[in-house]
Amino acid sequence: MQQNKLRTVIVDDHPIVIEGLKNLLKNESNIELIGGFQNGADIMSYLELERVDLILLDITLPDVNGMDLCLKIKKKYRSVIVLILSNRTERSIVVQTIQNGASGYLLKNSSLDELRRCIAEAVKGGICYSKEVTEILSRPSRNELLAAPRLTKREKQILELIAQGKTSQAIGEELFLSPLTIDTHRKNLLQKFQVKNVAELIMSANQQNLF
Amino acid sequence: MQQNKLRTVIVDDHPIVIEGLKNLLKNESNIELIGGFQNGADIMSYLELERVDLILLDITLPDVNGMDLCLKIKKKYRSVIVLILSNRTERSIVVQTIQNGASGYLLKNSSLDELRRCIAEAVKGGICYSKEVTEILSRPSRNELLAAPRLTKREKQILELIAQGKTSQAIGEELFLSPLTIDTHRKNLLQKFQVKNVAELIMSANQQNLF
DNA sequence: TTTTTTCTACTGGTTTTTAGGTATTTTTCG
């Protein structure tokens, strides 16, 4: 029940997104759009000059990380409401931004309704996620379920060589080891990754950014 | 020099981006925006009904890969101009879309000027990249020098199943084919990728964002 | 200094892949 409109700014490195949001929000009765910025530095200096109530903030920015920026803003201007509007779906990012004081997290494919709902919730002091984000938060994210196996030095080294298409024979020669030893490491790698063969092994290692 | 406006559609999974583009383009004299779609299926069925001159296409879509969609569109409607508007900066993706018939590739943080310039160029039959994309293309990133091989439908399908760790036997059963046939496809895949075994195959396919 | 982990190497056997082909049928496209 506030009589004054929320003085709102958008921070996103894509001019197209800024335009889109301006368009989507210009008919909202409780929102007054007062600016759009493409990087962290610009919004920080703007905050020195003007009062801002609500910031729609992207995670991916050219100069600073959106998570860090959120923390910086909240530290300096406690009363500003920060809503994250991002494409990033990593659980860790969502959690971190909320810890950094954000009042919500929406994916960019959220509907206008969701955005409205989250703004309303944030104004009341709550925290609000878009539907998909709730899902991300609820399931303990596959990446964390299949714990990345702890590999020994040797195993990492041999995994690399396997990925280069080398046979146990060739790897043995390269490392001055018996090919039978390499076979053992191979076996252990398959076991640790819980896969049946190298095809799956390499896929899994790739998904866990091991290369 | 055309008297009629370009009948233009936007395909992007983010409603916000669609809105933004609509806004940015609505004052363009040679463009008539006739639709916005959030997935591949919708635009394909729309194309059945209406004449479209220009498609602004995102790579990341919920149902299909934008690269494949581009190829599909160009195959069926040769005269449609497809401009890619994406956030993905991988060289392989840019190269692949151009090979698939796109007339240009812009990052989403391109300016309106760049977009205008690319549309003009595309209408003349040329190919146009935004500034940053040109940079991406100019540095030949070591392991992507090798042109991404053109795979047939079957080959893609079998590559997927190999990546899931399935044996020729199992794949044969799944597709109701002789395992010997799968072996042939396997052999062809290795040849096309110029690799010696599946380990290298999966690595290569991963580097080329085929999954 | 124990204890545990890692690295090494082996036996023996099975399954799968890879490397050369060839060849027919089916689809697609000009």
Added chain:
DNA sequence: CGAAAAATACCTAAAAACCAGTAGAAAAAA
């Protein structure tokens, strides 16, 4: 329609990977 591309299937044989164990030596951790 005719040609080219794709998909199908086969042969032979070698090479490599995978499975299920065991086990001693070296290195690291408790």
